Amino acid sequence: MMSGHMKTLLSAASLLALTACASSDASFSTFGREAGSLLDEGGFGNPTMNNVLIHSGQKSYVVDLSRRFAAETPSTVNFAFNSAQLDASAQATLREQANWIRQFPEVRFRVFGHTDAVGSNAYNKRLGRARANAVVHFLASQGIDRSRLEALVSFGETQPLVVSEGRERQNRRTVTEVSGFVESHPSVLNGKYAEVIFRDYATNGPFIRSELEGITGAEVATGN
Numbered sequence: 001m002m003s004g005h006m007k008t009l010l011s012a013a014s015l016l017a018l019t020a021c022a023s024s025d026a027s028f029s030t031f032g033r034e035a036g037s038l039l040d041e042g043g044f045g046n047p048t049m050n051n052v053l054i055h056s057g058q059k060s061y062v063v064d065l066s067r068r069f070a071a072e073t074p075s076t077v078n079f080a081f082n083s084a085q086l087d088a089s090a091q092a093t094l095r096e097q098a099n100w101i102r103q104f105p106e107v108r109f110r111v112f113g114h115t116d117a118v119g120s121n122a123y124n125k126r127l128g129r130a131r132a133n134a135v136v137h138f139l140a141s142q143g144i145d146r147s148r149l150e151a152l153v154s155f156g157e158t159q160p161l162v163v164s165e166g167r168e169r170q171n172r173r174t175v176t177e178v179s180g181f182v183e184s185h186p187s188v189l190n191g192k193y194a195e196v197i198f199r200d201y202a203t204n205g206p207f208i209r210s211e212l213e214g215i216t217g218a219e220v221a222t223g224n
Contacts, residue, residue: 065107066178073100077135079172081116084130086138094135097176098142108148110179111135115156116171117164124155135174148182 069075075097077090086094101109113132115124132151140146156171164171 062178062180065104069100069176069178073097075176076173078169079131079174081118081167081169081172082127084127084134086134091138094138095142098139098144101139101144101148102142105145105148106182108150108179108182109139110150110152110177111139112175112177113151113153113155114159114171114173114175116166116168117156117160118167121155121157124157125153128153128155131172131174135176139176150179 073096074093077086077093079085079090080087101107111132113128113130113135115127115131117124119127129151132153136146136149136151139149156168160168160171161173162168162170
């Protein structure tokens, strides 16, 4: 007959074994938690969270559009030394910017002018603004409402791309960025979001369709 001491030892051993199983088997960790909690691996509910952030104003459309503009369009143009004249390359880049900007009539933009480190701060400030104004005037000539464009200045000593005291073309530049919405709209919702989606589809739809048709044709030709 098993002694009481032995029964106590066996009970303790059994409890330890169950504890070990619980720590290694994820199914035991759901005890006391909501059903399905193990299905959430970090991505579950992100779309809902995104909607909450947008509707509450915590997620900035300005930031999202700024990233999209920089990803889809060259935002920088460069200048010759001591010049605010737009060369052929700069004008071609600005035409691309204007094409993108025309898709979003509710969005405002700002242009930062930069110089290299040659010259005085005061002179570089005037030159940087002249470059920003040259870009704004060109964009306006492409049909962009002047009220949506703002020319700012930041001379080369403060924000150089290449640290140099001499002539550096990469520092002689303007940068175009999204700055906000016309009439201080906090977002492109409020009746405007569908317009943005439609413009995006109208612009990229033919390209997407041609790409898909190309893939389908290749699959038919190869028998895949």
